[in-house]
Amino acid sequence: MIRTIAFDADDTLWHSEILYNEAQERLVDLLTGFESSGEVLAELYQTEMSNLPLYGYGINSFGLSMIETAVRLSNGSVDGHTVQAIIEIIKGMKKEPVRLIDGVAEVIRNLAGDYRLMVITKGDLLDQQAKVERSGLADCFSHIEVVSTKTVEVYRALLTEHRIECHEFVMVGNSPRSDIVPVVALGARAVHIPYPIVWPHEQADVGLTGTSPADYYCLEHIGLLPSLVAELDKERGN
């Protein structure tokens, strides 16, 4: 019997990667005098990957990497006005209204009546808490867990802390690396709902290979989740 359903946040409950893409396009425009679009994006990605262990996930981290990329690609000749323009991009991202993915509000309100719902997300603590608040769905979730990484050990510790048995738990998210593979490895069930844009980091090195089709479920959109959950509950009852 399923008791707890946990949701990833960015690109599972609301649009996020599209904001990063828009920010990257604006960075490309700002650095158009220095490098090609492809070069800017490649350098930014490399800078982000190199800084991830130090800065962690989230907009502050992304912002610092954008500034570093601008300095490096301009050989230090970027001016303060361009740096300030990047800072304004960061602040704009922070202030952006939460744009729920189609169907999320109905599905979450529907499931909250029958199951304990949680959010388990990476990212900046303040950003993610603020987005849950602004989503209008905060009252549907019993816990918001912001973690610095999503490994088998992190999921195991969360399940222990919240006294959740593996067979009672379902994780829903868009990232194979973070939301599916570690959950399946733990022996719990996972539902993959792909988002059209994927940050390469969340794809890199980890696919769903080695995870047999029976271990996880793939849905085209979140509107199909309640009937899948009902079906899983019924199977378990037999």
Next chain:
Amino acid sequence: MIRTIAFDADDTLWHSEILYNEAQERLVDLLTGFESSGEVLAELYQTEMSNLPLYGYGINSFGLSMIETAVRLSNGSVDGHTVQAIIEIIKGMKKEPVRLIDGVAEVIRNLAGDYRLMVITKGDLLDQQAKVERSGLADCFSHIEVVSTKTVEVYRALLTEHRIECHEFVMVGNSPRSDIVPVVALGARAVHIPYPIVWPHEQADVGLTGTSPADYYCLEHIGLLPSLVAELDKERGN
């Protein structure tokens, strides 16, 4: 009977504000051609306060505010090399070894034998988790809670989540605003261990006025904590 003792992290378990002060001095040096030391520090503080609701606490947030301060005080004429130097200051802070405050290791190991110990800290999630790991004391703490703010509501929610009764709980920290006032307001006990340097934000607007001396304890250094806790436990027993 006391069961759980929670500790603030920065400037309670390890030195932190001194790193920010050193970083500020380096920023003053970098901007020496533009403004006086006092002007740089005042502008930085104002920028930090203005950005706090957007960026939250921690080094990434501080770094973005340092860069913005440099741009503003130079009227946009700061060059990329100076911006890169600020980025290097940020990365240096991230890599800094954890410097435990004198007596912390012994006191924490001693208390961990008899009480459940927690860390309750603001700041960047990744930074704070990494510091606990590097402190060598991670195994002494049953939970590390990184929160975006320390209000009465946040403490109440943590106590509920961890099934802790107010009279069984003691909070130990250096900030009246974050570690003492809300805990006393909740009806639990708090121990104030002042640190020589205080970030003005943690003093501002909130003192210990309105909190009667009986509500909290003040210790000169953490080495005195085990005997205070023993005494509190004895009082409760009478």
